[in-house]
Amino acid sequence: MFPVSPVSRRLALAAAIALSLPLAATAQKKYDTGASDKEILIGNTVPYSGPASAYGTVGKAMAAVFDKVNAEGGVNGRKIKFISLDDGYNPAKTVEQVRKLVEEEEVLLMLSPLGTAQNTAVHKYMNQKKVPHLFLNTGANKWGDPKNFPWTMGFIPSYYTEGKAFAKHILATRPNAKVGVLFQNDDFGKDYLKGVLEGLGDKAKTMVVSQQSYEVSDTTIDSQVLSLKGSGADTFVNITTPKFAAQAIRRAAESGWKPTQYLVSVSTSVTSVLKPAGFENGQGVISSAYLRDPSDPSHHGSKEYQDYAATIKKYYPSGDVADSLNANGYSIAQAMVEVLKKAGDNLTRDNIMKIAANLNTTLPMLAPGITLRTTPDDFYPVSQLQLTKFAGQRFEPFGPVIDR
Template sequence: MLPKNRSPFARGLHTCATAVLALTLPGTAIAQKRYDPGASDTEVRIGHIGPYSGPASAYGTIGKAASAYIAKVNAEGGVHGRRIVLLSVDDGYNPAKTVEQARKLVEQDEVLALFAPLGTAQNLAIQRYMNAKKVPQLFVATGATRFGDAKAFPWTMGWQPTYQDEARIYAQHILATRPNAKVAVLLQNDDFGKDYLKGFLDALGDKAATMVVARASYEVTDATVDSQIIALKASGADVFFNIATPRFAAQAIRKAAETGWRPLQYLASVSIFVQAVLKPAGLDNATGVISASFIRDPDDETLKDTRELADYRTFMQQYYPAGEASDFLNVLGYSTAQTLVQTIRQAGDDLTRENLMRQAANLSMVLPMLHPGIEVKTGPDDYRPIEKVQLVRFNGTRYEAMGRPVGR
């Protein structure tokens, strides 16, 4: 502390020192730019991992659509003058390859965050690594319940509704409309399939033991699910819950029709897609299928004259002309990329991994291609951005909404 009778010169030095200190302390009036690896004055480097090859390659177009949206943002000036560099790599839907790619993106490419890595087993394989490294694992492309646990894994955040919540909605619909149903279930034999099954059985409660008359599982390395469908048909079930990824979901729908089995079908939302699933299965075979959606169908007649659809179709034409605009998967990539861009925008000049995660946990936005009544909303203890779905039924050409969005 300077003496009260210090000279004017000493007082001047103290004033200057105080001013310099104010410029250097955090939280002062003059904000400073802060960067972690992957961010600079000119760019923000983000990693993405998807199955461009392998048994789930139908999902590869999600990454292409997301990359196209990032290209659009960059063409329009980027975010706060910074270009987003999206490094999108292939893991072949193989968890071991996912680990290899995640390590490369984090340790060699030094990305600020991983965005929308796809798959339950794949994200599970890298979750502990990402949290140990304190690198955001943002908007993972899986609805597994474990990817919304803010306390256990504060660096991992989901995006879509959870598989358990979705399955509960199907079970509740069956209980309300077909209380005496005999249900057969096909599921992928991993955490993805088991998560759906748990939500379904929990919602059926005591009735699960009598209503679920058959279950069959498959491995992602299987060639077909033909034998499983034949076994499920033999159970006499009149309701079929299809918990499968696109290739196997399409096989199941087609095989059921070929055998003459015509149950009421509930299709997990991961395979809702008309282009990737229902067309290969046969549109006639898929007529009547019930699923759950949170993104709008580009072929929905009620969207025909809307600004939202016009903007989306213009984007596809200009930035991803090789993609099919009617494909739900491209709407998914478009919408998740919009969420990422908003998160980066909110981070401003504080492009640290910690602040990016903080902004991801402070979202409140309405995306143009989500169903009305469904929004993206998060909080410090709420790592589940989308928590409602719209039940839909396929009419042979497109999906039609059944009631209003339901969920939390």
């Protein structure tokens, strides 16, 4: 036998290590159903039809982001397959579509299903299945309960927090106001209403002179608006989805009722609400925002807006760049991409939730001063907002950033 020199030994060892690396790397990859070396399957439900079809554009804006990411090579070399189905804003249909996505399409996770009643209908199912029910497009308080529902996480600011912010503004600016409230008769409307009433505190009993509700299946809310006017209310809190929000603003103006108006942030789309309501009828409407308003020219010179606008124009050419609902979908999809990047080659459902529960970042279209933050005990990614007022053809922010 010939003696082996130290140099030869080192070269042989290095070669052995080099040969073992691909195997080690492969061994480190972890996948659950819906993920592979080449693809990540993501499910979504949104109302492309029905009484809340204005929200359908959110799903298309999310798809635009994923199409852009895929065109640039995907996330860590994997393409995103985004399967977005229409639930018509009908909870029973949501159940059907979510089951299809989880059991037949076998998605890795459900991203941002839209609607409070809709997500309520699948809340327990998603947690029993242990499938991430992530970045829900609804602000109900119950989406932030990691102890009892560890697979569900919200995204947008809490409806309760926003309702309370409206109440505090009313108390500060109109302490003797006579308040009339129109609300959707479900968890969405009741969460907002609770925030308003608790924000007014003991004064709610004397200040709130009328509460009117409507059903999603209603065709109009004319009678409710006229009842609010007849109550003598001089302040109108409008807790509605886009179709009814536009109707309420227009009907109030047509009836000659001119209250101070508060409109929930989920219905501040200039395209879907203010334009059909009539810009002249929406002047002075107060709301809140957590996103940069894409209709605000002051943002148009920023790289953040320009990247957003370029994405929508190229990958969703029929979409309206000025629509805040598109900025919403764009931001949620970006948050998802951030989670997938951090997950690396560990694309298990458990790891996805761990990453989502440890975020501290900004997103380009979040309003200045607002960040995306979560902890294992805090499942409210966006918990800050800023009051806004409609002037001309856009909402202008005012006052400080409000934290819950």
